[in-house]
Amino acid sequence: MSFRTKLLGLFTLTIVTAVTLVAWGVSAYTRRAFELFDRQRTDALVAQFRREYAQRGEEVAHRVQGIADAEATVRMAIDLSRPQADASQYYNDARGIAQSQQLDFLDIVADDGTLISSAEWPARFGYKNEWVTAEKDWNSQGAFLSRVEMPDNVDLGLLAVRAVRVGEKHFYLIGGQRLNQDFLATLVLPETMRAVLYRNLEQGFVSSELTDLHGQVTQADLFAPLISEVQRTHRELQKTINSGSDSAANSESFDAIPLLGRAGDLLGVLLVGSARQDLVQMLNFIRSLALLVAGGVILVGLVLGWWISARVTHPIEQLAKGAREVAAGNWEARVEVHSRDEIGQLAGAFNEMTRQLAEQRERLVQTERVAAWRELARRLAHELKNPLFPLQLTVENLQRAREQTSGQFDEVFFESTATLRAELENLKAIVTRFSDFAKMPAPEFEPVDLNESVRGVVKLFEPQLCAVGRPPITPELYLEENLAHPQADPILLRRALENLVLNSLDAMPAGGTLTVRTSQHNGSVRLDVTDTGAGLTPEECARLFTPYYTSKQHGTGLGLAIVQSVVSDHGGKIAVESAPGAGATFRIELPIEHPDSRLRTHHLRSMPEDPPVSSAA
């Protein structure tokens, strides 16, 4: 992922996050404000219900008190207090009185609790309401919620009891009004609110007992969990009830207010509901608006971010391009940046750095070239000085031999000429090696059996391994069968092997073990040549493959350089692992397929792209 893409992504992420946070904040604030407003409305309605409820109770108590105070009631009480009183004549009275006083319930009860007349259930006369006689002072008590037995069912009423005293006897008037949907009609409700009454007259949840202004509530079962919870706790609760397919738009939040009887028993539940449709619509509008604005802002931000990131990353891209050119060897690469900011400063520093690098490189090349020539001169001087000294002695012997007899002279002559020939051959060999290194041919690739090459080289050096007069060196070969045949030049490869083996033999003047191992790894073949010699120091490892560097008395310093050159021409790698006293292992890895190695041959010879790896413990 490019820096520009990252920068653009960062811009986008920042904008989206910011817009999202703003939209969420506005939505949350609006929701909270609306819910607060809704809460206030609900609280007001609940307070209104409580007032209406208390007022209705006072009205009921007042009406029942009015009945108790009426002259006709007193006359009836006096009449009924007489022995052998005929209570049957008052059988129909309760209904008429209840109608005149707009009461739904009215029972006239004798001193012993016997029902004399009932407006709501006239047929129940003669049976007792014992609970009414248990209370001593009804007249000081207000209205209360109670179950009212009806002929076919049980009703819920707001009742008040008043007693009329005649002598020692009391007559009771139990009057009340039904608590049903008509009572809900007295509540002034905002348009989006409604009041629902649940009459808790039976065990469990009974959907038919849930009514609102329009009668039985549809989808009453949705209220079952809330009602059940109130039935269990007898406490006020709040709950949101969803209905319909679009549950969010059709949801209502309900406040459930338990309505308790005298004994604290739950007789009803008032549910004050507030439709959340407006809230949902408003939130949906805000959400849509936020999405629209956010989309626009994000789009503008993307364009702006792209433009800004392009402006920011262009100099950096130029820098990257310049860096790549420098890496590719173009030391003259420069970056054209005209800004004065940090990027411009960076570009200037880059240009200065490349300029200085080029100058340093030039100086380094010249220095290395001088050093190489000095080393070459030193080697040449050293290589040539060794044969020159015998030549000089031989010539001097030969000059002195002229003073001797001819027989002696001949003997000296022949010995001297042999020596001269030998040393000249030696000089010739030295010149040939330098010439060969200079004329390293380009490899010609063909499949090469590396194991066979290894066996051939080891066999070639067998006489030296077991040479008389020197400690023996034991060869050990670990060659992997079915080793792939890498594309390589067999002659160059064999030459490299010979140099490695020869180097190992030189490293073990006291004898030891020469181990050669082949293996195959991830598309390449590996060759390990290990000796048990004195090992190398880290400094020696670092310079080991430098041409003309040698740690031996009579080496040219070209052996391992040739090896490194061959391996490089084959696109392979060479590395050395060694530690003083622990021998050394040279590892060559050659790619099995290397079709374009020819193209790189010449260049690699002078400037290996992938330098050899050395490591020393």
Next chain:
Amino acid sequence: MRRTTYPSHVRGSKATAPISLTARVFLSAVIMSLIVTSATASTSPQFGGVLRFQISERVMTVDPRQWPSDSLRAAATERLASLVFDRLVRFDDHGVTQPALAVSWQHDAQAKRWQFHMREGVKFADGTQLTPEAAALSLQQSLGNEFDVSATSDSVVILADHSLPDLPAQLATGRYFIFHSAADGTLSGTGPFRVSEWPAGDGPAKVVLTANESCWAGRPFVDGIQITLGMELQKRANAIAFGQSDVVELPASQVRLVGQRGVRTASSDPVELFALQFDLARPAIQDARLREAISAAIDRASIADVVLQRQGVPAGGLMPNWLSGYAFLFPTALDLPRTRELLTATGREVSHAAPLVLVYDSGDEEARAIAERVAVNLKEAGIAVQLSAQTTGSASKPSAGDMRLVHQRIASPEIGVALPTLLASLGEPSAVLETPAQAYAAERAPIDSFRVIPLVHVSESYGLGPQVRDWMPPRWGGWLLEDVWLAPVPAPAAGGTTP
């Protein structure tokens, strides 16, 4: 062969009609009162005026050929029809058959052939002469093809293939009126009134009857009657209380209340029966012990005294005691221990059993009140009851209740007619009852098996306005509006204030 002859029954006449015994006695009393006490003219019977009458039943027609099957509606229809039509015979105040359009009758030894000698000089309201042929034609249509009705020169002969010992008593009640059908289908009778207006429809309707000037028994005192049919109870009670009606039909439960408002009331002997009738096809009620438990759990006295405001009598039998004389033999007392004992014996887990369905007529206020009381009694005894109000009548489908509260009118002051009629209407087998023992046995059968549980007998009651005079119906109910007259409205006192 037996021959019975009774004196004629005639009312006072405005024109040339012979003066009836009642009228003569009445006139004598008036003359004596005028002579002795110098009483005012307002105490004398007065001709004129229109009697306003309101009843609950919506009688659709008085045509004897379209007689309703429902007992209460049939009774209402009969009361209305008796104002327009006469029968061959009638019951007197003691329940004895007396001559009406027939002056005498006789039958053969097997009581299969009856011959009724017709009164002469009687005309229908449309002026047509009453002939034996016309009377025979009327009766043939009413009696049906089971009987062979024929006419002689002065009599009507009725032949049956079985003995008819109570035929005169049967002909004295029910649909057996003598009528004449004109060419346009209009019916005329020989009764004291003729129909002037009879609106169609199902709702409340005002029927107008006009005095039959040529009535053989004499012209009625009032010029006409406006009878409002199908009026609700509350409207009737208000109408009589506020002087908007002269006579209103009252349910028993309202008699005392209306009386407490200063309205005169008049009640007959108990002539209506409220009873529980069980549908034995229903599995829930097939155990006779459960039905007996229900009977023992009902507090009949409280129904009679409280619900019906002492206008009813606890009923153990189907027939009221004044009619049968043996009704006291049937127990009526509340017996809750017996109820509990029977319920235990049935093994019925009443608290878990499905409620029994008690059906009652939705249009009958008294039935509703009694049904509710029965339900309370049974609930307190441990038998759950669910009330079901249904509209009874010809158009209604059979009820699906376990028991039905039936409200029946005693059809006749003659037990030999009344009991078989009631048994038949209850779906019970009936037979010819010639002796009290036979009647008792026939009545006992459905009661002992608890197929029918009598509850109360109820009077027929009316509220009377201050102007109504001589309201003297028979003790078994019905109307004698031809004898009723309206006192003049008292003039405002001199020097009274004018609003």
